[in-house]
Amino acid sequence: MKKLMLTLAVLLLSVTVIFAAGAAEASADDGGLIRVGIINNDPNESGYRTANDSDLKRVFTEENGYDASYYYSLRNDEQIAAAQLFIQDGVDYLLLSAAGTAGWDSVLQDAQNAGIYVILFDRTVDADESLYVAQVVSDTNLQGQTAVDWLASQNLDEYNIIHIQGVMGSSAQIGRTGALNEMVANNDNWNLVTQQTAEWNAETAQQITQAVIDSGEPFNVIYAENDDMARGAVAALDRANISHGVDGDVIIMGFDCNKWALEELLAGRWNYDGQANPFQADTIDGIIKNLEQGIEPESKTIFLEEQGFDATTITQEDVDRYGI
Amino acid sequence: MTASTLKMKTLSIVRKQIFIPIAALLILVVFNLIADPSFFKITYSLSSDGSPILSGYLITILDNASELAILAIGMTLVTAASGGQDISVGAAIAISGSVVLRVLCGDNPRPEEMQASILTAFLISCLVSMLFGAFNGTLVAYFNIQPMIATLILYTAGRSIAAWINNNRLPIISDPSFGYFGTFFPGIPIPTPIFIAVLCMLIIALVLKFTTLGLYTQAVGINPNSAKLNGINPQLVKFITYVIMGLCVAVAGFIKVTRFSTINYSVVAADIEMDAILAVALGGNVLSGGRFNMAASILGAYVIQFLTTTLFKFNVSSAALPAYKAVVVIVLVVLSAPAVREKIGKLRKKITASRLGKEAV
Numbered sequence: 097m098k099k100l101m102l103t104l105a106v107l108l109l110s111v112t113v114i115f116a117a118g119a120a121e122a123s124a125d126d127g128g129l130i131r132v133g134i135i136n137n138d139p140n141e142s143g144y145r146t147a148n149d150s151d152l153k154r155v156f157t158e159e160n161g162y163d164a165s166y167y168y169s170l171r172n173d174e175q176i177a178a179a180q181l182f183i184q185d186g187v188d189y190l191l192l193s194a195a196g197t198a199g200w201d202s203v204l205q206d207a208q209n210a211g212i213y214v215i216l217f218d219r220t221v222d223a224d225e226s227l228y229v230a231q232v233v234s235d236t237n238l239q240g241q242t243a244v245d246w247l248a249s250q251n252l253d254e255y256n257i258i259h260i261q262g263v264m265g266s267s268a269q270i271g272r273t274g275a276l277n278e279m280v281a282n283n284d285n286w287n288l289v290t291q292q293t294a295e296w297n298a299e300t301a302q303q304i305t306q307a308v309i310d311s312g313e314p315f316n317v318i319y320a321e322n323d324d325m326a327r328g329a330v331a332a333l334d335r336a337n338i339s340h341g342v343d344g345d346v347i348i349m350g351f352d353c354n355k356w357a358l359e360e361l362l363a364g365r366w367n368y369d370g371q372a373n374p375f376q377a378d379t380i381d382g383i384i385k386n387l388e389q390g391i392e393p394e395s396k397t398i399f400l401e402e403q404g405f406d407a408t409t410i411t412q413e414d415v416d417r418y419g420i
Numbered sequence: 421m422t423a424s425t426l427k428m429k430t431l432s433i434v435r436k437q438i439f440i441p442i443a444a445l446l447i448l449v450v451f452n453l454i455a456d457p458s459f460f461k462i463t464y465s466l467s468s469d470g471s472p473i474l475s476g477y478l479i480t481i482l483d484n485a486s487e488l489a490i491l492a493i494g495m496t497l498v499t500a501a502s503g504g505q506d507i508s509v510g511a512a513i514a515i516s517g518s519v520v521l522r523v524l525c526g527d528n529p530r531p532e533e534m535q536a537s538i539l540t541a542f543l544i545s546c547l548v549s550m551l552f553g554a555f556n557g558t559l560v561a562y563f564n565i566q567p568m569i570a571t572l573i574l575y576t577a578g579r580s581i582a583a584w585i586n587n588n589r590l591p592i593i594s595d596p597s598f599g600y601f602g603t604f605f606p607g608i609p610i611p612t613p614i615f616i617a618v619l620c621m622l623i624i625a626l627v628l629k630f631t632t633l634g635l636y637t638q639a640v641g642i643n644p645n646s647a648k649l650n651g652i653n654p655q656l657v658k659f660i661t662y663v664i665m666g667l668c669v670a671v672a673g674f675i676k677v678t679r680f681s682t683i684n685y686s687v688v689a690a691d692i693e694m695d696a697i698l699a700v701a702l703g704g705n706v707l708s709g710g711r712f713n714m715a716a717s718i719l720g721a722y723v724i725q726f727l728t729t730t731l732f733k734f735n736v737s738s739a740a741l742p743a744y745k746a747v748v749v750i751v752l753v754v755l756s757a758p759a760v761r762e763k764i765g766k767l768r769k770k771i772t773a774s775r776l777g778k779e780a781v
Contacts (some may be wrong), residue, residue: 307733310733
């Protein structure tokens with residue numbers, strides 16, 4: 097038995113060595129391509145992420161002069177470890193969509209010392225501005241503000257809100273929560289019936305909503321920080337025969353503009369969906385091409401254009417154009 | 421009945437393995453009764469499509485614990501036979517759910533009508549899940565790899581495989597009859613997942629009663645060598661438990677995708693493997709294998725959901741929720757740990773002995 101295990105171990109090791117050698121060879125002859133290490137969240141996380149990932153893959157190709165390596169994880173520590181690997185590997189650019197905002201200082205410093213340009217995309221991190229050349233991000237604060245302004249424009253006498261949050265600490269959660277929290281704090285007729293995290297999960301959102309329904313507390317707004325969670329909440333409402341959407345008793349708000357979610361809006365079953373623009377690759381491409389010519393970006397932070405959709409004004413054209 | 425026999429009787433109940441999950445459940449029930457008796461209210465109403473349904477916290481708990489209870493069955497067997505846990509069940513659920521949708525949708529992620537019967541899709545996903553279970557089982561039983569390491573492979577790769585099965589698209593099934601399995605059949609006021617869970621429990625109860633599966637599993641878990649000497653093939657038994665786990669995963673995955681008629685590969689059944697292992701631990705089962713109590717594990721699953729729903733009800737703030745859960749779990753698991761229970765038993769014996777001694781004087 098021991099012998100067998102030993103042989104297996106040796107086999108495994110030799111296989112790893114062969115693969116490692118192959119990888120090293122591959123990186124040696126890049127033929128003048130710009131080497132980018134891209135650290136992203138798991139593309140299966142959501143429709144948003146899938147669109148984001150395929151957009152990056154569309155732009156960072158060999159035809160466009162890039163040799164791109166990808167690493168995916170939803171966990172900050174794994175992403176930091178991957179960043180360290182990319183730095184050791186000596187990539188030219190490190191593109192980063194951080195899973196969490198904290199803990200990036202030292203690894204970004206390492207990148208800078210190694211002469212690697214860091215470009216943040218989609219999500220910002222808590223690190224000194226000097227540690228990266230640019231960030232191409234969604235303004236999640238603005239997304240939250242746009243949504244809350246829209247909600248305020250509905251002129252309800254009283255706002256009793258079920259607030260379903262994303263993964264705590266992610267910038268999307270912080271931005272989308274912030275505007276609502278501020279509004280609730282400043283207005284007596286704005287109340288949070290519950291404020292819970294469903295961690296982007298439809299089923300947990302359904303359970304949270306179900307718990308409020310079972311308690312009998314009145315509510316008239318569901319503010320879910322992504323489409324999946326809004327869908328979970330709506331499932332609980334349907335079960336309890338509570339009407340929602342345009343002319344319904346409960347206002348449904350979601351984020352990310354998945355195609356199916358915009359169709360819900362078009363059908364009048366939801367009221368609002370806030371856009372989170374996943375197409376950052378072209379902007380990043382522009383920044384890199386400029387840097388190669390020695391031109392630094394004019395400002396560190398580049399915000400993508402984003403809007404919110406209202407069920408009463410959305411058209412089929414919007415669904416086709418903005419749905420992801 | 422004298423006081424001492426009564427004491428003996430309560431003592432024997434307390435010593436029983438199933439006592440811990442029952443006690444935990446009772447504590448939660450009493451806590452909710454005191455805090456807000458309306459927790460136990462069940463109402464009868466109509467859903468938005470006009471069919472009668474029962475609702476209330478208890479129904480929610482029973483409904484949402486279904487997948488976990490089914491997984492607890494498989495996890496108990498795997499734990500008992502191999503002395504380790506399968507941490508790939510969450511990822512495997514993503515795969516089985518993805519297979520169901522793939523079969524029903526064909527190449528079009530938004531089909532007007534389903535491309536195959538629901539039964540076919542379910543059976544195919546059972547087959548695929550059992551194959552993945554067999555993969556885990558082979559690594560554990562025949563290659564002697566630690567279960568947690570062996571299943572780590574699928575844990576890491578599973579969700580990507582699930583996404584790949586559907587070409588990373590987001591299938592949505594619009595036919596309402598598919599959703600019946602995860603919600604309600606029209607006219608039946610009890611959520612379907614509850615029936616599915618009960619059916620699974622009945623089947624496993626019958627299997628344990630009329631086959632030697634339970635006996636063999638325990639024999640292999642306690643001592644594979646002596647089991648072998650007694651004519652049991654320990655490798656085959658371990659292998660079979662992983663295949664059964666695969667079957668449980670397929671059923672749980674089927675419920676998960678029918679709840680919303682769609683799937684989200686990265687968050688569906690997230691962290692459910694930890695809850696399933698926790699259910700086994702709460703049931704007082706030894707996590708290093710050997711004797712097991714299936715009913716206690718299943719009850720453990722309901723305790724976990726009861727706790728989750730209770731925390732939602734009391735609107736514990738998002739940031740503090742995991743901390744509350746952790747505290748409760750630590751207390752329960754420590755109390756149900758065999759070593760601690762033995763110590764407590766000894767201590768109790770000492771106290772009774774000294775008291776008896778005093779009485780004798």
